[in-house]
Amino acid sequence: MIEASKMVVERGGNTVLNQLDLSLGPKQILALIGGNGAGKSTTILALLGLIPLAGGDAQVLGKSVRSGADSIRAQTGYLPEQAALYDHLSASENAAYFLSLAGVETSAASIEDAFVRVDLPKRAWDARASTFSKGMRQKVAIATCLLRETPLILFDEPTSGLDPAAIDDFHRLIENLREGGTSVLMVTHDLFGASETADKILLLSQGRRVGDFDRGSDGFDSGAIRAAFSAANEVA
Numbered sequence: 001m002i003e004a005s006k007m008v009v010e011r012g013g014n015t016v017l018n019q020l021d022l023s024l025g026p027k028q029i030l031a032l033i034g035g036n037g038a039g040k041s042t043t044i045l046a047l048l049g050l051i052p053l054a055g056g057d058a059q060v061l062g063k064s065v066r067s068g069a070d071s072i073r074a075q076t077g078y079l080p081e082q083a084a085l086y087d088h089l090s091a092s093e094n095a096a097y098f099l100s101l102a103g104v105e106t107s108a109a110s111i112e113d114a115f116v117r118v119d120l121p122k123r124a125w126d127a128r129a130s131t132f133s134k135g136m137r138q139k140v141a142i143a144t145c146l147l148r149e150t151p152l153i154l155f156d157e158p159t160s161g162l163d164p165a166a167i168d169d170f171h172r173l174i175e176n177l178r179e180g181g182t183s184v185l186m187v188t189h190d191l192f193g194a195s196e197t198a199d200k201i202l203l204l205s206q207g208r209r210v211g212d213f214d215r216g217s218d219g220f221d222s223g224a225i226r227a228a229f230s231a232a233n234e235v236a
């Protein structure tokens with residue numbers, strides 16, 4: 001699904017990804033964690049081919065990110081850190097509009113099914129997005145991602161703005177996606193949620209991979225992850 005080797009990205013004259021290796025197999029969930037400015041969102045943008053590599057390469061669904069964003073984005077769901085909705089459109093209209101931009105035709109019934117999956121309240125389906133809370137907006141954006149039915153989804157802070165019940169629901173949702181054959185990379189600040197759900201956790205600091213954790217038979221070693229996280233942030 002993803003095989004990235006020694007990715008280097010420069011932004012604003014600084015090296016913000018530094019020799020980053022990353023891999024994600026079929027039916028896997030990878031959580032990317034790290035402090036503010038560690039390079040998590042940049043990693044997603046580089047994997048989508050949306051920002052150029054100054055070094056290294058990454059194969060995403062068998063295509064090099066150096067070959068451009070179009071072919072990768074066509075097969076990869078992406079939830080940006082700040083998902084935008086059009087305020088004057090309803091939840092359903094927003095989903096239909098963004099899907100049409102991605103060249104995906106879908107029925108009203110499928111959109112409603114996706115809203116049920118993310119537990120968007122029914123009263124919101126036909127209400128204008130200007131009346132939505134942050135969490136409701138996030139649910140519409142996640143539902144729109146699901147409707148693309150891509151084999152790979154990159155989520156940038158998907159649980160931001162969600163209440164605790166909705167966060168739990170999101171983790172069950174991505175577990176179901178994994179069972180259905182989808183691979184997921186998620187950037188998150190939620191260490192607990194990541195260790196509940198992910199197969200692998202990658203810790204970034206200053207654009208470098210500083211920790212790499214696999215789920216063992218007893219889950220993750222949360223103490224080791226927290227210690228590595230604290231050490232990385234002390235250095236940063």
Ligand SMILES: Nc1ncnc2c1ncn2[C@@H]1O[C@H](COP(=O)(O)OP(=O)(O)OP(=O)(O)O)[C@@H](O)[C@H]1O
Nearest residue numbers: 011012016034035036037038039040041042043081
């Ligand atoms: N458009 C930009 N131009 C220049 N530098 C940028 C730009 N966007 C991000 N950066 C820098 O790149 C580095 C990595 O940023 P990135 O947004 O990837 O971090 P992050 O780990 O996602 O952080 P956060 O948890 O705060 O969202 C930071 O040092 C940031 O200042």
